[in-house]
């Protein structure tokens with residue numbers, strides 16, 4: 211199976227925030243952003259694997275900044291590491307200033323997807339080779355995040371979480 215780089219899965223989804231997508235103080239609902247990120251991340255995971263993909267975990271979401279009604283929101287997703295059948299997808303969320311057009315970072319999120327066959331059984335995915343400094347940092351930390359997610363889900367014993375244990379040694 212050929213290897214892939216993060217740029218092979220790069221996915222950019224840009225859309226407006228409409229009135230039905232806001233809370234009573236006129237900012238975007240968190241759930242609306244989660245759904246947009248899930249769509250962008252699933253396209254990235256599909257581009258990496260060229261398989262059917264399903265969300266298995268939302269590992270991290272930080273809502274750092276309010277996103278007002280009418281904002282132009284861009285979700286940029288890349289596969290940051292591929293394991294056997296699972297892929298970590300890292301997302302950066304940007305909003306655009308109406309007058310200057312300058313982008314500022316609103317949020318970040320990390321989701322995990324699994325490639326499956328038509329019966330829903332996990333199937334192998336291509337390995338990912340990071341290229342830039344940021345891609346390498348995200349790749350390195352992904353195994354720690356996978357172990358943390360598996361421990362929280364009760365699918366891995368903390369005793370086996372070697373990367374997590376190494377943090378405290």
Ligand SMILES: CC(C)(COP(=O)(O)OP(=O)(O)OC[C@H]1O[C@@H](n2cnc3c(N)ncnc32)[C@H](O)[C@@H]1OP(=O)(O)O)[C@@H](O)C(=O)NCCC(=O)NCCS
Pocket residue numbers: 264265266267292293294295296297322324326330331332356359360363365
């Ligand atoms: C995703 C799914 C196919 C995995 O099935 P499973 O029997 O748990 O399969 P496995 O235990 O072999 O896990 C598959 C991979 O997912 C990883 N995984 C499972 N749970 C995980 C979690 N909580 N966090 C991170 N990775 C996880 C495993 O480590 C494994 O990775 P690897 O193959 O790269 O090493 C199954 O759980 C499923 O169908 N879930 C529902 C998915 C869905 O419908 N999503 C939309 C929700 S509305």
